[in-house]
Amino acid sequence: MSHAISLTVNGEARAVTLDDPRVTLLDLLRERMALPGTKKGCDRGQCGACTVLIDNRRVNACLTLAVTLDGAEVTTIEGLATGDTLHPVQAAFIDHDGFQCGYCTPGQIMSAVGLISEGHAGDDPERIREGMSGNLCRCAAYHGITEAVLDATRRMADADTASDADERASA
Amino acid sequence: MNLFDYIRPASLDEALSAWEPGAAWLGGGTNLVDLMKTGAMAPGKVIDVTRLPGLDGIESLPDGSTRIGALVRNSTLAHDPDFAADFPMVAEAILSGASGQLRNAATVGGNLVQRTRCAYFQDPWSPCNRRDPGTGCAAIGGETHNHAVIGWSDRCIATNPSDFAVPLAALDAVVEVAGPSGQREIAMAAFHHLPGDTPETETALAPGELIVAIRLPAGARAFRANSRYLKVRERTSFAFALASCAASLRIEDGTIAEARFALGAVAAKPWRVAEAEAMLTAQPPGAALFSQAAERALQDAAPSGENAWKIDLARRTATRALALAAAGTPARMPALPASTFGEPAHA
Ligand SMILES: Cc1cc2nc3c(=O)[nH]c(=O)nc-3n(C[C@H](O)[C@H](O)[C@H](O)COP(=O)(O)OP(=O)(O)OC[C@H]3O[C@@H](n4cnc5c(N)ncnc54)[C@H](O)[C@@H]3O)c2cc1C
Ligand code: SF4
Ligand code: FES
Ligand code: FES
Numbered sequence: 467m468s469h470a471i472s473l474t475v476n477g478e479a480r481a482v483t484l485d486d487p488r489v490t491l492l493d494l495l496r497e498r499m500a501l502p503g504t505k506k507g508c509d510r511g512q513c514g515a516c517t518v519l520i521d522n523r524r525v526n527a528c529l530t531l532a533v534t535l536d537g538a539e540v541t542t543i544e545g546l547a548t549g550d551t552l553h554p555v556q557a558a559f560i561d562h563d564g565f566q567c568g569y570c571t572p573g574q575i576m577s578a579v580g581l582i583s584e585g586h587a588g589d590d591p592e593r594i595r596e597g598m599s600g601n602l603c604r605c606a607a608y609h610g611i612t613e614a615v616l617d618a619t620r621r622m623a624d625a626d627t628a629s630d631a632d633e634r635a636s637a
Numbered sequence: 638m639n640l641f642d643y644i645r646p647a648s649l650d651e652a653l654s655a656w657e658p659g660a661a662w663l664g665g666g667t668n669l670v671d672l673m674k675t676g677a678m679a680p681g682k683v684i685d686v687t688r689l690p691g692l693d694g695i696e697s698l699p700d701g702s703t704r705i706g707a708l709v710r711n712s713t714l715a716h717d718p719d720f721a722a723d724f725p726m727v728a729e730a731i732l733s734g735a736s737g738q739l740r741n742a743a744t745v746g747g748n749l750v751q752r753t754r755c756a757y758f759q760d761p762w763s764p765c766n767r768r769d770p771g772t773g774c775a776a777i778g779g780e781t782h783n784h785a786v787i788g789w790s791d792r793c794i795a796t797n798p799s800d801f802a803v804p805l806a807a808l809d810a811v812v813e814v815a816g817p818s819g820q821r822e823i824a825m826a827a828f829h830h831l832p833g834d835t836p837e838t839e840t841a842l843a844p845g846e847l848i849v850a851i852r853l854p855a856g857a858r859a860f861r862a863n864s865r866y867l868k869v870r871e872r873t874s875f876a877f878a879l880a881s882c883a884a885s886l887r888i889e890d891g892t893i894a895e896a897r898f899a900l901g902a903v904a905a906k907p908w909r910v911a912e913a914e915a916m917l918t919a920q921p922p923g924a925a926l927f928s929q930a931a932e933r934a935l936q937d938a939a940p941s942g943e944n945a946w947k948i949d950l951a952r953r954t955a956t957r958a959l960a961l962a963a964a965g966t967p968a969r970m971p972a973l974p975a976s977t978f979g980e981p982a983h984a
Contacts, residue, residue: 467642487643487683490670510671511739523712523741529670530742533643534663534685581737586716592972599874600736 471536475499476545484533491535492516492527495542503543503572507602514601517573517580518542524580526600543572546579554625555579555618564614566605577601578615582622589619639679645688649815649849655684656817656845662686664708664747667739672752676761677768687744692849695720701855704813707746707848711801712737714745724853725966726804726864726883733868733975734800736875746848749802749812749828750840753795753905754783754877766792767836781942783877786951787935788904793836794941796902797829800975804866804883806907807899808857816846829906839905860885860897864966867958868901868975869950878902880951881975882958886922893917898959900934903951910934922963924956931955 468485475495482494492509495501495518507515509528516527519541546553555578558564565571577598587593594615595608603611646652652662661680663669664687672678686692692706695717703723705714711731714720721728731740731748757763757775764773776784776794784794802825810825823841830838842848864885870876881901887894896917900908913934920926931952938948957977 469643487641488638510674511667511736514736514738517738524738525742526667526738529665529667529739531643531663531666531670531683534645534666534687536645577738580741584712584716584737586970590972596874596973597737600738 469533471533473535473537474539475501476541482532487531487533489532490528491518491520491530491532491540494532495527495540501542501544504576505569505572507570507573512602513570513573514577515570515573517576517601519576519580522580522583524577541576543576546575553579554621555582555615558614558618558621559611562614562617563610564607565603565610566607570601570603570605574598574601574603574611578611578618581615582619587619589616589623591616594619638673639676639681641673641680642682643685644682645685647688647690649689649692649847652684652686652689652847653815653817653845655682656847657682658844660684662746662847664744665710665739665742666747667735667743668747668751672759675759677752677759686746686847698852701858703853703857705745705851705853707850708744710741711735711743711745711748712740715740721970723858723861724804724808724864725861725970726866726885726962727801727808727853729970729974730800730804730866730868730881730883732970733866733881734877745801745851748799749805749848749851750842751799752839754798755795756780758795767795767832767839770835770837777942779942781940781944782947783879783902784941784944785904786940786944786947787908787938788831788906789941790832790834790836792834793832793905795832795836795905797905797907798877798902800866800868800878800881800901802829803881803899803901803907804864804885805851805853806909807883807885807897808853808860810857811852811854812848813850813852814842814846815849816843818843820849822852825907826909831905836905859887859895862966863888863962865958865961866975867954867961867977869954869977873973873976873978880947880954882951882955883907884955884958884962886917886959886962888922888963891921893920893922896930896959898930898934898955900951900955903935903938903947908934910936917959922959924960927959927963928952928956930959
């Protein structure tokens with residue numbers, strides 16, 4: 467039995483017919499939507515390489531059946547930048563050398579975006595390391611990753627404060 | 638992965654009538670999809686319950702109990718400020734399990750029904766009485782670091798891996814289920830089964846029964862000032878427990894008025910011993926007392942393989958968890974939930 471689903475991927479409405487319910491979101495993105503930025507590491511929830519946002523919450527795409535996502539909003543690493551302007555987390559990963567081979571990086575960045583919006587880690591390095599523990603890095607670039615997430619957290623908080631101030635000034 | 642029919646019912650009634658032998662409920666899928674990939678589970682029908690209405694709230698009932706809908710995500714529950722303030726060791730246990738991504742997907746109902754992490758169970762080519770009754774147990778005589786040291790049988794020595802289940806057992810939670818013959822309630826103490834001769838029967842759920850909610854009784858809130866979950870694992874984060882303990886005390890005028898503690902990762906269910914808890918009542922908190930109670934809780938322990946070390950580890954974990962509980966619930970969730978690292982040296 468085939469299943470027709472509609473979902474939004476990186477802001478774009480997509481209609482998909484799945485003739486097999488076994489397709490994971492990870493395989494749908496990589497094999498059928500030409501979005502290979504989301505990586506397959508373990509395919510079992512253990513490494514975080516496949517992290518994406520579904521309805522703004524970070525999850526593992528490898529354990530998510532695509533057929534369950536009718537109506538969902540998915541954001542992948544390809545959807546983070548605005549034109550040529552990198553998302554603050556992407557910029558911070560470059561500034562702090564948050565990677566070596568780069569394989570885990572899309573997952574790290576998506577996980578960091580999710581973590582920052584959850585808002586429980588703040589700018590405490592220990593809470594950030596704990597909050598990022600679902601993302602393994604074979605190259606062990608952890609030091610740079612933590613620095614990048616910390617810096618991005620601060621930059622995004624500053625930007626929020628600045629835009630609040632702008633709003634107050636214009637009000 | 639086997640081929641299956643996928644359906645997503647819109648109501649509880651529709652879900653219950655869609656069930657047939659060999660079907661599986663789909664919550665967050667973080668355990669079911671994983672095991673379908675290895676072939677350890679092969680349901681012919683997957684019934685997605687994640688959009689059933691009315692099962693995703695956390696509510697306070699008039700009798701003072703707290704009711705958690707089965708579809709509430711693990712992260713949502715642990716970060717709910719009222720819930721975490723009332724049941725701190727439940728929140729701490731959840732946050733010590735899995736990862737941020739997995740907790741966002743996992744439902745509380747699915748968490749309770751997650752299968753063992755016995756590696757032989759996950760591998761469909763190994764003999765396993767739990768997965769395929771009558772085939773034997775590859776873990777006996779095999780690798781047993783995450784296997785049971787209490788309540789096991791010669792048919793199966795697996796442990797239950799859920800962190801969440803451990804404080805729920807200590808706090809006398811109740812599981813509300815709906816099934817073909819109506820609604821009923823199952824006490825946490827009776828929810829998970831010890832293996833005995835039928836390790837394939839893991840829980841008290843009858844075929845076709847669905848968890849609809851988990852309820853914490855009003856009295857469970859009385860422990861909020863002195864409650865901790867402690868989890869010893871092979872790395873500080875993102876690892877299953879080797880031994881864990883949910884400990885809670887009600888202390889009045891320097892004396893323990895009531896004590897609850899349950900051990901995790903040592904048996905096929907959270908391990909709670911009434912006599913061990915009773916030893917703590919009407920006593921002033923103290924290291925020697927905690928160690929005697931922990932000893933009592935593990936009185937019937939025996940290694941199921943090369944894991945005698947785990948008995949000692951569990952005893953020390955319970956002793957330490959009770960001491961942490963006596964020291965008081967931290968004002969804020971620790972940066973490393975349920976970890977001994979980052980605790981003050983005197984704890
Ligand atoms: C890498 C990794 C690390 C993990 N680490 C930990 C850890 O440290 N501690 C820990 O406790 N857990 C850990 N987990 C397990 C995780 O907590 C569970 O996978 C999760 O809680 C299951 O919830 P779910 O909603 O995804 O369940 P699903 O995968 O959807 O379902 C699990 C089982 O429950 C059944 N089910 C689902 N919903 C219901 C319902 N309402 N009523 C009856 N049956 C139902 C399903 O049929 C299935 O058999 C880890 C998982 C992974 C992949
Ligand atoms: S311990 Fe239990 S789950 Fe593991 S192989 Fe033996 S029977 Fe199967
Ligand atoms: S590929 Fe999904 S967690 Fe490893
Ligand atoms: S940068 Fe190589 S795996 Fe992380």
